[in-house]
Amino acid sequence: MNADRNIDQLLDRISLYDLRSYLSRSGWISAFVENKKWQIYDLKKDSEDALQLILPAAENFSDFRERIRQAVVSLSQIEGKTLSNMFAEIAGLNSDSLLIRLQLPSSASSIPIDDAPRHVKAIRNLVVYSACSEIDAKPHYENPLSSATPLFDKFEFCHTFKGSFGFEVATTVAKPLETGNLFEPPKQRKIVERIVRGLILLDEAVKTSDPTTLISSYDTGLNARMCDALAEIGLLGQIPFNFDIQWATSISPSDDVKNFRGRVIGEAEVSILQHVAEQLKIVQPRADEITGIVINLHCVNNPNDNDSRRNVALKIFHREYGPIEVKMTLGPDWYLQAIDAHTTGKQIYAQGQLQRNGNSWSMEAITRFRIVDKASS
Incomplete structure (x- = not known):
């Protein structure tokens, strides 16, 4: 049953072009026929009468798959190959x-x-x-x-x-x-x-x-x-x-x-x-400017404490890298501005050294940081 299923799956991958290509490479010659529904291929073997295979002329016939199956079965018998190998060989041609x-x-x-x-x-x-x-x-x-x-x-x-x-x-x-x-x-x-x-x-x-x-x-x-x-x-x-x-x-x-x-x-x-x-x-640090919305704020202690670590993440669209998330560590005044921007839905503009390590973007050595009013952005 598994062999039959694999053959059916290979059959679905075989196009009429694949089969024609295989026949042409194997010495079969297309014969002229007036009937536009069929194609006939001849193969002369030594002094024997020519062998013939009949293929549908197009893939839109209702019995196309069955006709292809019959042709491949005949080919496997002519070439002395197993049916699964014959199907695999034709499917892998192109x-x-x-x-x-x-x-x-x-x-x-x-x-x-x-x-x-x-x-x-x-x-x-x-x-x-x-x-x-x-x-x-x-x-x-x-x-x-x-x-x-x-x-x-x-x-x-x-x-x-x-x-x-x-x-x-x-x-x-x-x-x-x-x-x-x-x-x-x-x-x-x-x-x-x-x-x-x-x-x-x-x-x-x-x-x-x-x-x-x-x-x-x-x-x-x-x-x-x-x-x-x-x-x-x-x-x-x-x-x-x-x-x-x-x-x-x-x-x-x-x-x-x-x-x-x-x-x-x-x-x-x-x-x-x-x-x-x-x-x-890795993207080495380089001077850049970014504008985006605040998507994350994190500070364990009071933001006004000198030893507090105030982290902010901006979601931006970078002209070269597309949509990215940039993390920054801020001082107390800029952190409060970030909170204000997040609360009011405004954007933040920042300028500094943009870099990437692994999957994480960050901006260091920030020299400019301000809220951008939507009306003026």
């Missing part, structure tokens, strides 16, 4: 697949329900932030770029494959009538290659105990969010996992990643990933 397998004890038959969405969200973030880097490579992103959505939408979660909790994410990298640069791989392929390139650099960083190259290669490899996502797939080192790739056979991958073999991401890898993420998130 698609790249990321294969992620959690290394759970053999006795485990399930995973906690709260953990499942964490695995899936982490895999999603890995692809999303790789897409961001293909649009505008940065060491870190506060949030995904909106322009990355069309690229991410071309990826899909497939069935969990046989074994201990395996996830497959696939994307089509070759489609009919595409007019892209023949010498430039499609964006989806570049997203996958970036992930694989990062894994290769991660492996080198673990072997040499030196993450320098991994940190400096964010423009072609992992950004901070991708590091976070890889670490989170295995719940921050709690669960080792295998990461492998199946390249589309119709388009060769770039030379620097084509020999990639599956990697295991365990505690050592997660430790490196967390360090690299922290380094890539």
Whole structure:
């Protein structure tokens, strides 16, 4: 039953273009027919009569899937391959697949329900932030770029494959009538290659105990969010996992990643990933000015006491980093102004040294601080 289910899932991924591509690559020749509903492919084998396969001319016929199934069954018999292998080979012709397998004890038959969405969200973030880097490579992103959505939408979660909790994410990298640069791989392929390139650099960083190259290669490899996502797939080192790739056979991958073999991401890898993420998130102090609303005030003692620590958080929209939360430590007069702004719903303007460590933004050495009247902002 599981085999039948996997075949059905693979069948759903096979397009008419995939099957035509496979036939053309295997020596089948499209024959001319006047009937616009069918396509006939011939294959001559030695001196035998030509073999024929009949395909629907379009995918909008009601029995399209059944016709494709029949054609693949015939192909498996002609080529002497198992049905599941035949389906997998055709489905993988024009698609790249990321294969992620959690290394759970053999006795485990399930995973906690709260953990499942964490695995899936982490895999999603890995692809999303790789897409961001293909649009505008940065060491870190506060949030995904909106322009990355069309690229991410071309990826899909497939069935969990046989074994201990395996996830497959696939994307089509070759489609009919595409007019892209023949010498430039499609964006989806570049997203996958970036992930694989990062894994290769991660492996080198673990072997040499030196993450320098991994940190400096964010423009072609992992950004901070991708590091976070890889670490989170295995719940921050709690669960080792295998990461492998199946390249589309119709388009060769770039030379620097084509020999990639599956990697295991365990505690050592997660430790490196967390360090690299922290380094890539650092923004050195620089003079800046911000305007935003007060979202948090904290002072344990009397704000007027000299030894009191008065903390304020502003929610701002930064021209470069987007929506961020900036923390500040203030003196008593400015803290009272922050309380007033929070009470009246007014904004605060501040000027000083803006910096980021890890996921936290702060402003130090503040030289200007005032309430901004909405009418004049």
